[in-house]
Amino acid sequence: MRKSRTSTTPANIRALDRAFFSRDPRRVARELLGKVLVRQHSGALLTARIVEVEAYLGEQDPAAHSAAGNTARTAVLFGPPGHAYVYFIYGNHYCLNVSCEPDGQAGSVLVRALEPLSGVEEMAKARGIEIHSPKDLLRLTSGPGRLAQAFSITRVRDNGCDLTSGDSNLWIGEDGYRARGIRLTPRIGITKAAEKALRYLLVGNLFVSGPKRVL
DNA sequence: ATATCGATTATCT
DNA sequence: GATAATCGATATG
Numbered sequence: 315m316r317k318s319r320t321s322t323t324p325a326n327i328r329a330l331d332r333a334f335f336s337r338d339p340r341r342v343a344r345e346l347l348g349k350v351l352v353r354q355h356s357g358a359l360l361t362a363r364i365v366e367v368e369a370y371l372g373e374q375d376p377a378a379h380s381a382a383g384n385t386a387r388t389a390v391l392f393g394p395p396g397h398a399y400v401y402f403i404y405g406n407h408y409c410l411n412v413s414c415e416p417d418g419q420a421g422s423v424l425v426r427a428l429e430p431l432s433g434v435e436e437m438a439k440a441r442g443i444e445i446h447s448p449k450d451l452l453r454l455t456s457g458p459g460r461l462a463q464a465f466s467i468t469r470v471r472d473n474g475c476d477l478t479s480g481d482s483n484l485w486i487g488e489d490g491y492r493a494r495g496i497r498l499t500p501r502i503g504i505t506k507a508a509e510k511a512l513r514y515l516l517v518g519n520l521f522v523s524g525p526k527r528v529l
Numbered sequence: 530a531t532a533t534c535g536a537t538t539a540t541c542t
Numbered sequence: 543g544a545t546a547a548t549c550g551a552t553a554t555g
Contacts, residue, residue, distance in 0.1 A: 368547070377547070379540095387540065405537025407548050424547055459548045469539095503547055525531080 324359060327352060327487035329480040335395035339414040339421035343369040343514045346412070346423060346486070348493030350431065353465045354483045360433035360465055362455055363491065364425060366515040366522045368501045370411070372420035376506035380420035391420040396478040400462070400469045407459030410467050412477055412486070426502070426513070428455035429521040430464075437464035457523040 327350055335342055346364050353360040370378035372391075379401065384392040390399040391413050399411040399422055414421040430437060430451060437454050438445050441464050445451060455461040462468075467484070477485045495517035500509055502524060515522045 370547075379547080382541070385540085401547080402539060403546060404548050405539085405546095406550095409547065411547085426547085453550095457548070463549095501547075505546085 324352065324361065324487075327361070327480075327489045329478055329485050329487045330396070332394070332396045332478050335412060335414050335478070336416050337395075337414065339369040339371060339423050340512065342412070342414045342421075343367045343423045343512070344496060346425075347496055347514055347516055348491045349486055349488050350491075351425065351428060351461075351465065352480075352485050352487055353433075353467075355466065358433055358436045360436055361431040362428035362437075362461070362465075363431055364427075364486075365429050365519045366425075366427035366513070368424040368426055368514070369512040370422045370424060371512075372415065372422075377501065377504040377508070378420070378422070380422070384420070388420065390474050391422050393417060393474075396476060398467075398472050398475040398477055398484060400467060400473040402469055403459075408462040408467055408469060409458040410462050410465075410472070424458060425461065426458050427515075427521050427523045428461045428464075429519065430454055440464050440466050452520060456521050460523075 346367050349364050351362050372380050380388050380391045390397055394417045395414050397413045400408055402408055410425045411422040455464045472484055475484050476482050497515055497517045498511040499513045500511055501513045
């Protein structure tokens with residue numbers, strides 16, 4: 315009684331709806347922990363659990379790109395919620411954000427680290443590394459630049475992509491996993507408003523980026 | 530284990 | 543012209 319799969323959507327993951335993202339970025343950030351980022355391209359299925367994010371609060375937040383207002387670069391942030399804002403940084407790296415709050419408000423969540431679930435070989439290939447031991451997995455998706463590279467996320471390909479549709483080739487879903495041990499810390503790698511605790515992570519998860527500390 | 534630095538480009542001043 | 547929501551390599555403890 316096995317059913318053939320005609321849809322490209324993985325059977326056990328269902329997409330989050332737009333209402334999920336149409337809220338305060340702090341709320342969205344907290345609830346995104348434990349959700350699954352899904353990439354479908356050229357037959358391969360890449361999935362990874364979100365284990366670290368940061369909230370950016372829109373025009374009032376000096377550390378957010380949207381602080382400069384609605385420009386060609388930041389237009390997606392000011393648009394409807396649940397869309398991918400992809401930017402290029404330091405001449406090397408792409409980073410993935412999800413737009414939050416209703417249309418017109420620019421809050422967002424930066425995805426900082428993932429725990430790979432499927433498609434590890436594809437991710438390693440995209441990253442240009444080889445997996446020889448379990449600890450090599452840690453360099454696959456721990457950090458915003460790394461995870462973007464592992465998922466082949468670029469500005470041209472993915473900026474503005476709707477993340478709430480399972481038919482999209484990049485989306486976010488949930489598989490029933492319940493996040494436990496959520497911790498807040500200051501955001502990483504910023505110079506403005508660096509003291510605010512807007513980074514959310516799963517305590518003890520090895521795939522969280524940055525120096526490992528005993529918490 | 531932490532520190533420093535180069536890479537390389539979009540965006541803003 | 544300076545800076546940036548980063549990473550990897552190298553140096554040093």
